Amino acid sequence: MPNPPARPPRWIGSPDDLILVSVDDHVVEPPDLFEQTLAAAWKARAPKLIQNKRGDDVWSFEGRVLPNIGLNAVAGRAPEEYGTEPTSYRQMRKGCYDVHARIDDMNVNGQLGSMCFSSFPGLCGRLWCQTEDKALAHAVCLAYNDWHVDAWCAAYPGRFIPLGMLPLWDPKLAADEVRRLARKGCHAVSLSENPTSLALPSYHDDSFWDPVWRACVDEGTAVCIHIGTGKGIPTPSMDTPIDAAILATPLAIANCAADLLFARCLRRWPSLTFVLSEGGIGWIPYFLDRADYVYEHHHAWTGQDFGDQRPSDVFRRQMVSCFFEDPVGIELRHKIGIETITWECDYPHSDSTWPHAPERLWRVLEGLPPDEVDAMTHRNAMRVFQYDPFAAIPPEQATVGALRARAKHVDLTPIRGVGGKPPGVGEGEVVRMLQVAKQLAGALDG
Amino acid sequence: MPNPPARPPRWIGSPDDLILVSVDDHVVEPPDLFEQTLAAAWKARAPKLIQNKRGDDVWSFEGRVLPNIGLNAVAGRAPEEYGTEPTSYRQMRKGCYDVHARIDDMNVNGQLGSMCFSSFPGLCGRLWCQTEDKALAHAVCLAYNDWHVDAWCAAYPGRFIPLGMLPLWDPKLAADEVRRLARKGCHAVSLSENPTSLALPSYHDDSFWDPVWRACVDEGTAVCIHIGTGKGIPTPSMDTPIDAAILATPLAIANCAADLLFARCLRRWPSLTFVLSEGGIGWIPYFLDRADYVYEHHHAWTGQDFGDQRPSDVFRRQMVSCFFEDPVGIELRHKIGIETITWECDYPHSDSTWPHAPERLWRVLEGLPPDEVDAMTHRNAMRVFQYDPFAAIPPEQATVGALRARAKHVDLTPIRGVGGKPPGVGEGEVVRMLQVAKQLAGALDG
Numbered sequence: 001m002p003n004p005p006a007r008p009p010r011w012i013g014s015p016d017d018l019i020l021v022s023v024d025d026h027v028v029e030p031p032d033l034f035e036q037t038l039a040a041a042w043k044a045r046a047p048k049l050i051q052n053k054r055g056d057d058v059w060s061f062e063g064r065v066l067p068n069i070g071l072n073a074v075a076g077r078a079p080e081e082y083g084t085e086p087t088s089y090r091q092m093r094k095g096c097y098d099v100h101a102r103i104d105d106m107n108v109n110g111q112l113g114s115m116c117f118s119s120f121p122g123l124c125g126r127l128w129c130q131t132e133d134k135a136l137a138h139a140v141c142l143a144y145n146d147w148h149v150d151a152w153c154a155a156y157p158g159r160f161i162p163l164g165m166l167p168l169w170d171p172k173l174a175a176d177e178v179r180r181l182a183r184k185g186c187h188a189v190s191l192s193e194n195p196t197s198l199a200l201p202s203y204h205d206d207s208f209w210d211p212v213w214r215a216c217v218d219e220g221t222a223v224c225i226h227i228g229t230g231k232g233i234p235t236p237s238m239d240t241p242i243d244a245a246i247l248a249t250p251l252a253i254a255n256c257a258a259d260l261l262f263a264r265c266l267r268r269w270p271s272l273t274f275v276l277s278e279g280g281i282g283w284i285p286y287f288l289d290r291a292d293y294v295y296e297h298h299h300a301w302t303g304q305d306f307g308d309q310r311p312s313d314v315f316r317r318q319m320v321s322c323f324f325e326d327p328v329g330i331e332l333r334h335k336i337g338i339e340t341i342t343w344e345c346d347y348p349h350s351d352s353t354w355p356h357a358p359e360r361l362w363r364v365l366e367g368l369p370p371d372e373v374d375a376m377t378h379r380n381a382m383r384v385f386q387y388d389p390f391a392a393i394p395p396e397q398a399t400v401g402a403l404r405a406r407a408k409h410v411d412l413t414p415i416r417g418v419g420g421k422p423p424g425v426g427e428g429e430v431v432r433m434l435q436v437a438k439q440l441a442g443a444l445d446g
Numbered sequence: 447m448p449n450p451p452a453r454p455p456r457w458i459g460s461p462d463d464l465i466l467v468s469v470d471d472h473v474v475e476p477p478d479l480f481e482q483t484l485a486a487a488w489k490a491r492a493p494k495l496i497q498n499k500r501g502d503d504v505w506s507f508e509g510r511v512l513p514n515i516g517l518n519a520v521a522g523r524a525p526e527e528y529g530t531e532p533t534s535y536r537q538m539r540k541g542c543y544d545v546h547a548r549i550d551d552m553n554v555n556g557q558l559g560s561m562c563f564s565s566f567p568g569l570c571g572r573l574w575c576q577t578e579d580k581a582l583a584h585a586v587c588l589a590y591n592d593w594h595v596d597a598w599c600a601a602y603p604g605r606f607i608p609l610g611m612l613p614l615w616d617p618k619l620a621a622d623e624v625r626r627l628a629r630k631g632c633h634a635v636s637l638s639e640n641p642t643s644l645a646l647p648s649y650h651d652d653s654f655w656d657p658v659w660r661a662c663v664d665e666g667t668a669v670c671i672h673i674g675t676g677k678g679i680p681t682p683s684m685d686t687p688i689d690a691a692i693l694a695t696p697l698a699i700a701n702c703a704a705d706l707l708f709a710r711c712l713r714r715w716p717s718l719t720f721v722l723s724e725g726g727i728g729w730i731p732y733f734l735d736r737a738d739y740v741y742e743h744h745h746a747w748t749g750q751d752f753g754d755q756r757p758s759d760v761f762r763r764q765m766v767s768c769f770f771e772d773p774v775g776i777e778l779r780h781k782i783g784i785e786t787i788t789w790e791c792d793y794p795h796s797d798s799t800w801p802h803a804p805e806r807l808w809r810v811l812e813g814l815p816p817d818e819v820d821a822m823t824h825r826n827a828m829r830v831f832q833y834d835p836f837a838a839i840p841p842e843q844a845t846v847g848a849l850r851a852r853a854k855h856v857d858l859t860p861i862r863g864v865g866g867k868p869p870g871v872g873e874g875e876v877v878r879m880l881q882v883a884k885q886l887a888g889a890l891d892g
Contacts, residue, residue, distance in 0.1 A: 079746035194682040204685035234701040236640040239650035243748050244704040247740045251700050255680040258690035282735060285774040286728025294693045298796065300525035302689050303876040328731040328781060335774065350744065430749040
């Protein structure tokens with residue numbers, strides 16, 4: 001994936017000079033999501049935002065109640081009040097669901113661009129796959145995409161990288177949607193770490209996936225695989241402290257990366273690109289060393305054939321990763337592949353560095369060659385997703401300093417006391433998977 | 447875990463000068479395992495090695511047949527004939543199960559010391575946990591340990607690091623066994639990545655595990671956690687190529703490491719040591735960066751308290767890792783903790799570098815300071831396991847060169863045509879989890 005011809009390097013002397021494009025943020029869907037984009041015939045059956053008896057905001061769809069409208073959307077709260085809720089809009093910063101407030105929040109963080117994953121339908125449209133009436137699911141999936149591209153992203157040209165969901169249960173429909181989205185300027189789609197968790201064929205079933213891959217290759221559309229979209233997060237037991245799960249979940253995308261690396265699809269479609277969303281980068285050099293070792297050591301009995309390449313070559317050609325700050329990953333950037341690294345903010349989730357991303361990033365980027373900084377902070381993302389913010393916003397207006405100058409009015413006082421119930425643990429106890437599971441299930445009680 | 451006072455560095459100018467102690471090898475149990483060590487009262491019910499109708503060697507115990515006597519014990523075969531069998535002794539190199547031949551095989555690999563994990567009872571004694579009659583399980587577990595320490599390891603003083611299994615279902619009995627083993631000079635025990643996979647309480651249940659940890663701390667006994675001893679290996683589906691599983695399985699120990707790192711036991715027992723067996727090392731700097739990030743970022747709501755330390759400090763104080771060659775891990779050795787790294791050979795499994803370990807290692811160790819090389823190749827293992835090979839073998843007779851000089855008679859001609867059935871795949875197809883599962887299940891048919 002070559003970058004365009006190098007421009008003369010620009011001066012990057014402080015966090016203010018960075019140009020930041022995040023490939024992993026999240027939108028909490030607003031209540032009027034389906035009003036404009038869903039055909040009238042389906043409107044009565046669209047997901048609806050209602051209030052339950054307790055006053056929580058919940059989505060209602062096909063007899064199901066989906067209470068976690070903004071799972072972990074805690075940006076702006078005091079850290080003691082982070083958690084896995086909220087369960088209503090009033091518990092969230094407006095930037096979670098209102099695009100104008102979102103732009104303010106991006107500006108105050110000095111962030112030029114953002115790719116926003118969905119919330120209530122699941123990060124890769126699990127809800128549509130689980131919907132029995134596939135005609136309805138198809139209509140709602142496309143209407144969601146239309147809202148995402150034509151309302152959310154289009155509200156501020158140059159500020160968003162659009163990202164679509166696919167009707168994954170039908171490869172022909174999915175391929176059609178890849179092409180339809182591309183015509184709308186959307187060159188990213190969100191798929192699962194493990195499609196068998198959606199009762200779909202694995203990524204090794206070429207006859208199922210080939211139409212989708214062909215469409216992605218034809219349209220130059222990248223496939224985003226977000227952590228946590230497979231068979232749950234890695235938790236040895238319900239006693240596992242939530243910290244351990246937060247620590248280990250990004251790394252677990254290595255299972256999907258390994259599965260794809262030894263699948264045929266990457267070698268059969270050498271311009272197909274997978275993006276490991278929120279997976280971190282510092283583990284990748286080890287992973288590539290080990291991939292090459294395993295190939296060299298075992299291929300004679302396993303039957304794998306990479307021709308004159310090694311697995312690490314294929315990874316660097318076709319896989320893209322992203323990081324928050326990841327000091328060791330940045331140190332090892334040339335072992336990963338400087339053209340494969342992108343940055344993410346993860347707004348509005350609790351793991352995010354918002355609104356201090358530029359200063360946090362500077363700790364690991366200060367002193368690096370400017371062309372490497374620009375590659376990792378925005379140029380790679382621009383190439384991978386065919387995203388050109390500078391068509392709308394000149395580079396000198398796109399820096400951290402320039403954007404923050406427009407956000408003087410944004411209130412950053414930590415929000416306190418608006419959260420839902422904290423996970424119920426006693427004095428001196430820690431939050432475990434059990435409490436988080438209970439909290440999420442408890443949202444159903446209202 | 448400080449090393450003893452530094453000696454003047456010795457000269458290490460070639461692979462011949464290395465002194466190699468492996469903390470992860472495997473023994474395939476010989477048929478006469480229980481003959482000497484099991485009390486007469488239990489002998490009739492001991493696991494018995496029998497031949498099935500097909501002529502495979504299988505263990506029979508309490509009505510169960512255990513066919514995979516030497517899972518993946520393929521050392522010495524031509525690589526095209528690696529696989530997940532063998533299912534009989536005649537398909538294996540004698541060094542797998544005969545201690546005299548094992549010493550020859552260690553010598554020809556220039557390997558001074560070896561810690562050998564068990565095969566048919568599972569790597570941490572899963573079989574004993576699954577045995578209904580706990581009095582029988584206890585007797586057999588202890589008899590196995592006696593064979594391991596007094597017959598296998600004691601046959602060649604200075605050449606083996608003994609490793610015990612525990613009656614894990616009863617913490618009092620387990621603690622007693624830790625102390626009994628220590629009196630026999632054994633300061634290592636094998637536990638599960640995830641005890642809930644053995645229907646035991648998680649590592650967060652202090653009231654269950656405290657007697658075991660107290661015994662380990664009192665006796666200076668290290669707890670070895672081998673990969674694959676939890677809830678299976680990471681495979682997105684049965685279509686997953688076996689290569690992907692081989693690639694991803696070591697890294698999956700990060701889930702256990704995260705679970706332990708945020709458990710109370712490490713902080714409550716600051717001299718308790720866990721060894722991540724076969725987990726590799728190159729991912730650890732990323733893991734520690736992320737552990738500290740997660741702690742800093744989330745502890746205010748999760749309730750974790752590391753006092754004046756960070757999670758990475760606790761990891762370096764109490765966790766030990768090991769590697770085959772792992773170039774990036776060696777490059778980052780000071781970020782991991784030079785005193786926490788040990789080496790492994792993994793004989794006789796297919797991932798092993800035997801009999802070329804010294805030359806493979808030299809690729810990553812050449813040019814490093816000799817004291818760092820010695821720390822990683824043997825001195826750390828000596829400290830962690832209270833193992834002193836030099837009491838029996840002077841250092842000058844313990845080098846790769848000296849040991850190989852004693853092994854001129856060892857035949858290294860690749861073994862061909864003795865394997866069991868290869869996994870059944872067609873021309874141009876690759877070996878997948880499904881074929882491996884069928885091959886393992888097929889061993890039951892005979």
